[in-house]
Amino acid sequence: MKHMLKTLLCIFTCTLLLISCTKESKSDVEQQAGIPTEILSRIKSEGFSTYDIKKLKDGYVVEGDIFLPDEWFKQKGDVKKLRIAEAEQYKTYNLIAVNGNRQITVSAEGLPLLFVQAVDEAIARYNALGMNLTFSRVGANGEIRIIDQWLDGWLGISGFPTADGNPFNLIRISVDAIGNFAPQGYIAAVISHEMGHCIGLRHTDYFNRNTSCNPVSQPNEGENAEGAINIPGTPTAADLNSFMLACFIQNVDRPFTANDVVALRYLYGGVQPIPNGVYSITAMHSGKVLDVYDASLSQGAAVIQYPWIGDNNQRWQFTFLGNGYYRIDALHSGLSMSYFRLSPFLSPQVMQLNWSGSTVQQWKVTSVQPGQFAIECRANGLVLDVFDASTDDGVKVITFPWNGDGNQRWVFNAQ
Numbered sequence: 334m335k336h337m338l339k340t341l342l343c344i345f346t347c348t349l350l351l352i353s354c355t356k357e358s359k360s361d362v363e364q365q366a367g368i369p370t371e372i373l374s375r376i377k378s379e380g381f382s383t384y385d386i387k388k389l390k391d392g393y394v395v396e397g398d399i400f401l402p403d404e405w406f407k408q409k410g411d412v413k414k415l416r417i418a419e420a421e422q423y424k425t426y427n428l429i430a431v432n433g434n435r436q437i438t439v440s441a442e443g444l445p446l447l448f449v450q451a452v453d454e455a456i457a458r459y460n461a462l463g464m465n466l467t468f469s470r471v472g473a474n475g476e477i478r479i480i481d482q483w484l485d486g487w488l489g490i491s492g493f494p495t496a497d498g499n500p501f502n503l504i505r506i507s508v509d510a511i512g513n514f515a516p517q518g519y520i521a522a523v524i525s526h527e528m529g530h531c532i533g534l535r536h537t538d539y540f541n542r543n544t545s546c547n548p549v550s551q552p553n554e555g556e557n558a559e560g561a562i563n564i565p566g567t568p569t570a571a572d573l574n575s576f577m578l579a580c581f582i583q584n585v586d587r588p589f590t591a592n593d594v595v596a597l598r599y600l601y602g603g604v605q606p607i608p609n610g611v612y613s614i615t616a617m618h619s620g621k622v623l624d625v626y627d628a629s630l631s632q633g634a635a636v637i638q639y640p641w642i643g644d645n646n647q648r649w650q651f652t653f654l655g656n657g658y659y660r661i662d663a664l665h666s667g668l669s670m671s672y673f674r675l676s677p678f679l680s681p682q683v684m685q686l687n688w689s690g691s692t693v694q695q696w697k698v699t700s701v702q703p704g705q706f707a708i709e710c711r712a713n714g715l716v717l718d719v720f721d722a723s724t725d726d727g728v729k730v731i732t733f734p735w736n737g738d739g740n741q742r743w744v745f746n747a748q
C-alpha cells in the first residue's frame with residue numbers, strides 16, 4: 334500500500350514537503366509523466382485511481398501498491414464489484430481457482446525474524462476464518478514469495494491473481510520503510526493486505542480515497558455503482574478500519590473487521606451455513622413457503638409462495654457443492670431450483686429444471702441475522718424475492734438486488 338510513513342509524515346509534519354516526499358527516487362521504482370493515453374484509459378476503465386501511477390520495468394503500479402504487469406493490459410478480466418455496508422466496496426479482478434479446497438504456499442525470503450513471524454501471523458489470520466482457501470509457509474519458492482526490497486519509501490507492492498486462477502506470485506515489502514522494530518501486528522496487517530491483493534481483493538476505499546489517504550493529493554474516482562453486488566448480511570454502519578484500506582497508519586494494526594470477514598468468506602466460502610438436508614423455506618414477510626406450482630413434475634414449473642401444507646413440493650433438498658453454493662432440489666420431483674428464461678418471449682423466472690450444474694442452479698445461502706438467510710443466485714448475484722412483497726398465495730418468486738426486506742429473508746426448517 335501507499336505507505337503511511339510517507340503519507341502521514343507529509344500530512345502532519347512536512348506538508349510543505351509533499352512534493353519532495355513523493356518525487357524522491359532511489360530505486361527501480363520511478364515516477365513517469367509520459368504514461369501512454371491508452372494505458373491511462375485502461376487503468377481508469379477498470380476503476381483504479383489514475384493518481385500517481387508508477388512505471389516499472391514490466392508494468393505499472395497503481396493506488397500505491399498494486400502491480401499491473403504488461404500482460405494484464407492485454408487481458409480482459411472477470412471484474413466483479415462487491416459492495417459491503419454503506420461505506421466499503423471491493424472490486425475483484427480474477428479470483429483464485431479453489432476447486433474444493435486449496436492451500437497456497439508462501440515463502441518469506443531474506444526477511445528478518447520479526448517479519449517472518451509477522452508472515453506467520455498473517456497466514457494464521459486467514460486460516461482462522463476456515464475458508465476453502467488457506468495458506469502455509471514454506472522455506473523458499475512459495476506460490477507467493479515475499480521478499481525485501483526498498484520501494485522508494487512505499488511499504489509494499491503486490492498484484493492480482495492470474496487469469497488462470499493462481500495467486501500473484503510476488504510480494505515486495507520494504508523492511509526499511511515499515512521499520513525493523515515495528516509492532517508485529519502492524520507488519521502482519523501490511524502483509525495480510527498484500528496477500529489480499531494476491532488473492533483478488535481491491536482496496537476497500539477505492540471509490541473514496543479520502544477514507545484512508547491524504548485527501549489533498551488523492552482525488553476520488555467517482556462511485557460508479559454499476560454492476561456492484563450488495564453482499565447480504567453486511568452491516569449498514571460504516572466500518573472504516575478494513576485491512577484493505579489503501580493507506581495504513583504507521584504502527585497501527587488492522588486485524589480483519591467483521592466486514593472484511595464477510596467479504597473474504599463471500600469470495601472463498603468455506604463455512605457451510607446450513608447442513609445438507611431437507612428443509613422448508615419460509616418467507617419472513619408472509620409466513621408462506623417456497624412451493625412448486627401445482628406439485629408439477631414438469632420442467633419449467635414455477636416456484637411460488639404458498640401456505641405450508643407439508644407436501645413434498647414444499648420440501649427442498651440442499652446439497653452443498655463445496656464452492657460456496659448449494660444445489661436445491663424439490664423433493665417431489667428431484668428437479669433443481671433454477672433461474673431461467675424458457676423462451677425469448679418469456680421473462681426469466683425461478684422454476685424447477687433438470688440438474689445441469691449451470692450457475693443458474695447454484696445458490697448461495699448467507700446468514701443475514703440469526704435464523705434468517707438470503708438465497709442468492711450465482712448466475713446474476715441477485716437474491717430470491719417474493720414478487721412485490723406480496724403476501725398472496727401463488728405469487729411468483731423472482732431474483733432481485735438485496736435490500737434487506739422481509740420478502741428476501743428466509744427461515745429454514747429441517748423436514
Ligand SMILES: [Zn+2]
Nearest residue numbers: 334398399579
Ligand atoms: Zn493495497
